[in-house]
Amino acid sequence: MNDMERLLTALAETRDDIDFANQQGLVDEGYIDSLDLLKIIASLDAAFDIHIPAGEIEPENFDSAEAMLAMVRKYQQR
Amino acid sequence: MSTRNILDWLEDASRFSPDGPAFEQPGHGITWSQVRNAARRIGSCLCTLIPQQSPVLILMEKSPDCVCSMLGAVYAGCFYTPLDATMPEARLQLIAENLRPAVVIHDEKLSGIAQRIAGEVQTLCVSDIPEMSDGLLLDERRRNHIDTDLLYVLYTSGSTGTPKGVSIAHRSVIDFVEWACEALRLPESLRFGSQAPFYFDNSVLDIYCAMRMRGSLYLIPRGDFMFPRRLMNRLQQAHVDTIFWVPSALTALARSEVLSPGCLPEMKRVFFCGEVMPCTTLNQWKRVLPAAVYINMYGPTEITDVCTWFRVERDFSDTDSLPIGFPCANTRIWLIDGEICVGGTCLSPGYYRDLEKTAAAFIQNPLRPEVPEVIYRTGDLGEYNERGELMFLGRRDGQIKRSGYRIELGEIESALQNAADVQLACCYYDEEREKIVAAYTGSADVKALMMSLRAALPKYMLPDVLLKRDRLPRTGSGKLDRLALKLEAESEHLIP
Secondary structure: OOHHHHHHHHHHHHOOOOOOOOOOOOOOOOOOOHHHHHHHHHHHHHHHOOOOOHHHOOHHHHOOHHHHHHHHHHHHOO | OOOOOOHHHHHHHHHHOOOOEEEEEOOEEEEHHHHHHHHHHHHHHHHOOOOOOOEEEEEOOOOHHHHHHHHHHHHOOOEEEEEOOOOOHHHHHHHHHHHOOOEEEEOOOOHHHHHHHHOOOEEEEHHHOOOOOOHHHHHHHHHOOOOOOEEEEEEEOOOOOOOEEEEEEHHHHHHHHHHHHHHOOOOOOOEEEEOOOOOOOHHHHHHHHHHHOOOEEEEOOHHHHHOHHHHHHHHHHOOOOEEEEOHHHHHHHHHOOOOOOOOOOOOOEEEEOOOOOOHHHHHHHHHHOOOOEEEEEEOOHHHOOOOEEEEOOOOOOOOOOOOOEEEOOOEEEEEEOOEEEEEEOOOOOEEOOOHHHHHHHEEEOOOOOOOOOEEEEEEEEEEEOOOOOEEEEEEOOOEEEEOOEEEEHHHHHHHHHHOOOOOEEEEEEEOOOOEEEEEEEOOOOHHHHHHHHHOOOOHHHOOOEEEEOOOOOEOOOOOEOHHHHHHHHHHOOOOO
């Protein structure tokens, strides 16, 4: 499983009604809310064994699967 | 002359501070005179459509226009129920069925949903309302108004699966807001940063205290609460000096590390209500903003937002419980078998079109049988500490609080039971893990069931864990046993 597949699997566990692979504007267009965000962060932390500090949660990092993957890679390198 | 209608405050604000900011959101703000004009315009239109004291359902995004529509309903001598599209349509439908609105006001964005839930009822798009107001019509409605007329009906979770409409009269809000402005020492021209949705009664303090003090209310976009840094920038740029938030919003910010010394230099008042405030959160805020005033408030929707309050004037350790304090003016608290019961001007006349539920919760005061006196049983347990301050101890029944939202576990169980291929359902709240755990029997598939729950329940009510079981535990009397279910789930390590 590559990183994108792993990411999409983790995301599907949080909201199975959103097409994370293709949907853009997840935050800006209101597809996900604060409860979803908490679940997404917990599930990315677990899937990639990283820690996303709460103070660094920025909207642009969660707006699409690609953006989330870029953020995950940043934390993997730390 | 004393205040009899909340519109008296709007008219004062518009007279004495016509160009002062009233309601604002990013990119759009209106002044007090604009609020008055818009509300009179909407009210005039409503006068030609519906009789006085009719219910007006307002289906709009939280915005300055939404407040104008609420106040427009009041100008027409009617009462309002604000709702938005964060609720699933099935729930909006249940609310509309109970309320039977005379008209549904909506914005362009929610036009489709408005048409569907309105059914035969007329709908009115706020941008289509004519640019004129009729002073004579409005004056006539105003003359016929008395202060026990309803101002709003707000819906809360109901244990049998149907939301309950809590009706509140002008008099209760007038009394509450006059008390709040004085007791909380609110200055003129203060600037609130609003967190509460308008369908949640914390917004009553936000809106009407801002109006009464001729201050302003900045409507913080909902999405900002997901992103601490963005929220912090927003509070600073908008010059917010007063917040009245649910503790979970304050906790989220405190945990985020963006709350640090030197931030929010203009913040002077931090008020909270809606759930238990952890002293760890309070202490984090006090360390960063030592000069701010901190006030803990308590109260269910049925008593007009707040019935007790506690000004934090001494230190608490992280493990202490914060008192909910003392009754507000014209409010009396009794502890009857440990249950907090409330009487006074703040009391709702009852649940809208539901005499049965009203009779169960609003009862004759058993401690004063000599005269008819109604008190409200909150279902909350309390006790007095050695200083005589009221302490909140928890719930008597299956009601829980999550992110400040009041949730009846029975409503979730009922939604589960109504789903296809479910026989029995039972749920409990795991406070430690902050998770709602639901279990059911029947052939329903977990994923499909979750989909059907999403169509029936607001997001904050959705179970975090859904367990398919062969059987559910029962108590000796044959009722489903939430506690035993919790023990089973824990011993079998079913909760991630």
